[in-house]
Amino acid sequence: MGFDAQFLGVPAAMPRVAEAEAAAVVELEYLHFSVVLDTGRRLARVTGVNVDGPSLIDLPRGDDWRLDERIPADWQAGPEIYARNDFDRGHLVRRRDPVWGAPEVAARANAETFRYPNAAPQASGFNQSKELWLGLEDHVLEHAEVNDLRLSVFTAPVLAAGDPPYRGIRVPLRFWKVVAWSTADRLATTAFVVDQAPLVDTTEVVAPPPGEAPPLGPFRTFQVPVADVAALTGLVMPELVAADVLPPTLAAAGWRRLEASGDIML
Secondary structure (H helix, E strand, C coil), X not given: CCCCCCCCCCCCCCCECCHHHHHHEEEEEECCEEEEEECCCCEEEEEEEEEEHHHECCCCCCCCCECCCCCCHHHCCCHHHCCCCCXXXXXXXXXXXXXXXXXXXXXXXXXXXXXXXXXXXXXXXXXXXXXXXXXXXXXXXXXXXXXXXXXXXXXXXXXXXXXXXXXXXXXXXXXXXXXXXXXXXXXXXXXXXEECHHHCCCCCCCCCCXXXXXXXXXXXXXXXXXXXXXXXXXXXXXXXXXXXXXXXHHHHCCCEEECCHHHCCC
């Protein structure tokens, strides 16, 4: 159960909240992944999943979203957040990432990704850049020198004070992802931030009819220094920062906007 920090053969611990904030979060363990939920914001501060590429199993998606019964319902951003609007229940831990191992194990992991602590509101109707965001881990798996095609992936929204209020929560405008792997018995990491600010409309407007895309702007994805993710989120992740593969000269040049997977530097 839960995220395994030794999964890569080298230590790769989940980012953690500062001690002063520990009372405001709860860690939830699922099969092959964990979610650290901010009970005030009702959204995840961080998720971590172990991805065993050679053992992945392709299962039907399903769409059976449920509250996690181990914690109070009012700690979770539940179905009322996503009803009659243009927000998707965006998986934080991707549905396919923990779906590996024996068939019965993979099936359980698949189902457990459909828990509301593993969701955050994302604007629907994304353009090609959404596919880029969702495919970042695939790109690293295919093109990095990874050990046995294993990854540890950390993802969550940036829970900023200025996020717009909506139905009792505040909708995050940015999401982040740190991908970790091992190469030559050393930890390697790289980080990404996606900005959905141009797409978010928190007014109570009825969603467009099926098949009609709303008039949304670009969904912008950036490769960024891991240290910048730590600063944005307030999370503690010194091992991941130290293992960043982004050269210091590029890190100093600022965030790199990605238009295609070939733009990613590894």
